[in-house]
């Protein structure tokens with residue numbers, strides 16, 4: 352990210368899976384029993400806009416199952432009424448029943464297709480909404496959040512978690528709803544059709560419930576183990592791949608392979624256990640189903656022999672009994688994705704519940720023409736709940752001044768810069784721009800007034816021109832070229848294979864650190880802020896390259912207030928004023944020449960610097 356305004360599109364750019372990119376919390380995701388309310392609230396809120404369509408889908412589910420369940424009833428009517436009538440020379444009843452059966456079968460097919468289409472529409476709308484919400488919300492959250500929440504975790508929210516929800520919405524919910532409606536209608540039809548057969552089925556429900564409960568409990572524990580094992584495999588993989596230089600430099604290949612092998616073996620074992628449970632559940636269901644069919648057939652058969660039951664009813668009862676337990680198999684199949692979706696929803700809900708610690712002002716104050724006067728009013732600051740990093744910093748920077756911050760590593764220089772760009776809010780005191788507390792400045796004006804250029808000079812995918820234009824969206828090509836000329840990068844860009852249209856992403860040209868820095872200067876120049884906050888690159892450029900960057904920087908700084916975390920002696924010596932920061936305190940403040948003359952800390956630094964250049 353470079354020259355991004357004070358609320359950047361992302362803390363540090365997409366960044367790819369972070370070092371610890373795996374998402375261990377997956378494994379700890381709440382189960383079904385505990386804490387599923389925020390996720391349900393989230394689900395309810397995304398379903399609200401499509402509730403009409405969701406209800407229509409539910410109605411279609413019921414109708415399609417009515418058509419399915421009608422089948423055995425029609426078979427019974429055909430056998431018990433149609434066949435005898437045909438024997439007596441009247442084909443009409445059998446024809447009617449046959450026609451009804453074909454109609455029911457066609458209706459069941461058409462309605463099932465309609466269910467798939469309707470539920471897909473609902474699920475796509477819900478997913479689109481959730482995806483957009485997660486993206487917008489994550490972007491709105493402050494840097495403190497982004498530092499706490501690794502980019503790997505954010506990527507998981509947007510990918511695997513939304514995928515888990517998609518899997519459930521795409522097939523799982525309709526399968527579960529269809530199964531539940533089918534079981535209910537089948538049970539009711541059987542009871543209505545023939546109570547004794549219905550009672551046999553009800554008796555069989557008890558072991559079915561016990562088996563399902565056993566499966567749920569066991570599968571939940573195993574599911575968590577599988578997720579933990581899989582997360583560990585991913586973490587190990589990402590860690591090894593992102594640290595490949597260190598792995599190869601220290602000959603860690605064999606050790607990494609051993610660790611990875613052990614983790615994948617653990618994952619295999621966990622998956623095998625989980626599949627074994629599925630197998631046992633399946634076998635138990637088949638057994639219960641077959642025994643139920645046999646019992647219905649036996650009880651019914653004896654009654655048919657006694658003349659208490661019609662053959663057609665017995666056939667229908669057997670068909671119903673056979674169908675009754677089938678949906679439970681689907682429950683087994685979808686149970687893991689159901690759990691995974693609930694855990695994912697929970698994590699998405701908790702991400703969406705994150706509140707920015709740098710809130711937009713309730714009554715924003717407009718600053719249309721920022722002069723660039725900065726004031727730190729007795730500012731104290733620390734990150735999160737951490738220790739105080741800046742202690743009572745009191746500072747006035749008149750508009751147009753170039754201020755260089757120097758000091759040892761960890762002194763608090765970047766922190767001063769980040770507060771000025773309002774990446775964070777102060778703990779006590781205030782940072783003011785043109786006399787207005789940053790917390791009250793309209794975000795849009797702050798974004799235009801204060802621009803931060805960071806060391807990493809982040810380039811977004813797209814052309815060089817696109818990257819410069821980020822400074823001022825909608826800028827014309829001549830404006831972009833003028834900005835590039837101003838910071839001295841035009842010749843370089845013009846010399847690229849496709850000039851300003853050269854892609855700078857992985858498919859295009861790879862710019863060097865110094866070249867990226869210059870592009871980011873052009874971007875900032877185009878943005879033309881009153882205040883420029885700049886973290887000077889520490890990268891050691893070759894001398895001619897350094898010269899070009901130095902000149903570009905000088906042109907960029909002209910006519911605006913600049914706060915620079917300086918790493919080059921030339922930058923410091925060209926500044927109007929130098930601030931030496933140590934342990935979060937300003938310990939020296941004055942013009943470079945005056946500070947050198949004073950013989951204090953800066954004079955020491957200056958001497959070291961010069962010695963290192965010799």
Ligand SMILES: Nc1ncnc2c1ncn2[C@@H]1O[C@H](COP(=O)(O)OP(=O)(O)OP(=O)(O)O)[C@@H](O)[C@H]1O
Pocket residue numbers: 498734737740758759760761762763764765766767
């Ligand atoms: N995001 C953060 N969360 C917690 N602590 C932080 C964070 N960033 C910096 N710190 C701490 O704040 C202190 C000041 O850090 P800061 O980055 O401002 O120093 P610096 O002077 O810019 O150092 P350097 O020259 O190495 O960049 C350090 O103790 C650092 O550990």
